[in-house]
Amino acid sequence: MKGVLPTDRRGVRELGAEDLVGWDEVTHGVVLNSFDGIVEDVAQVAPEERPYSDFNSYTATVASWRVIKPVYNRDICIDCQNCWVWCPDTSIISRDKQMLGIDYDHCKGCGVCVEVCPTNPKSLLMFAEAQEPEDALAKWPEKKKKEKK
Ligand code: SF4
Ligand code: SF4
Numbered sequence: 001m002k003g004v005l006p007t008d009r010r011g012v013r014e015l016g017a018e019d020l021v022g023w024d025e026v027t028h029g030v031v032l033n034s035f036d037g038i039v040e041d042v043a044q045v046a047p048e049e050r051p052y053s054d055f056n057s058y059t060a061t062v063a064s065w066r067v068i069k070p071v072y073n074r075d076i077c078i079d080c081q082n083c084w085v086w087c088p089d090t091s092i093i094s095r096d097k098q099m100l101g102i103d104y105d106h107c108k109g110c111g112v113c114v115e116v117c118p119t120n121p122k123s124l125l126m127f128a129e130a131q132e133p134e135d136a137l138a139k140w141p142e143k144k145k146k147e148k149k
Contacts, residue, residue: 046095058106062089066109070124071136072101077123083113099123120144 032055035042039050052058079099084092091107093100102113114124120143127136 047090061105062108063104063106066107066129068109068111068126069104069107069129069131070102070109070111070113071127071131071133072099073123073125073137073140074099076119076121076140078119080118082116082118083124086112086116088112 033053034056036051036053039045042050047058050058077099079097081094081097081099084094084099087107088110089106089108091103092113093103109126109129111126114122114126117124121141125136125140
């Protein structure tokens with residue numbers, strides 16, 4: 001039986017592009033810059049003010065991937081920053097240690113922020129993507145009482 005090696009140019013033949021090289025034959029690379037120009041002290045510049053290049057994932061939205069989304073309830077939040085620390089997509093918006101909301105362009109709806117929120121009831125809860133935030137806030141659960149032992 002013929003061995004399947006990465007150098008057998010399978011993909012290239014199937015595409016009919018004989019003049020192209022296989023992925024393992026590429027010798028030159030390219031650099032995709034995150035920013036247009038040089039950005040000094042980028043950590044001090046708010047994300048929405050950074051000069052992102054078209055190659056940066058910040059310029060693309062993933063909102064259409066989501067089927068559920070986190071909704072934020074400011075009235076209960078204690079600004080502990082847990083959600084900001086744990087969000088795997090940097091989609092919690094926080095300024096000067098105050099939680100401001102969710103970046104719905106980049107949030108993927110994983111629910112991690114809800115899991116780590118310590119308040120009672122939680123200040124973030126997952127709802128269906130189509131749910132209006134006002135309707136979600138109207139359904140917010142009451143504070144859970146401690147069970148007597
Ligand atoms: S649902 Fe996931 S991606 Fe969206 S804000 Fe929460 S932790 Fe971040
Ligand atoms: S984890 Fe909950 S309480 Fe803490 S900042 Fe986020 S929303 Fe507010």
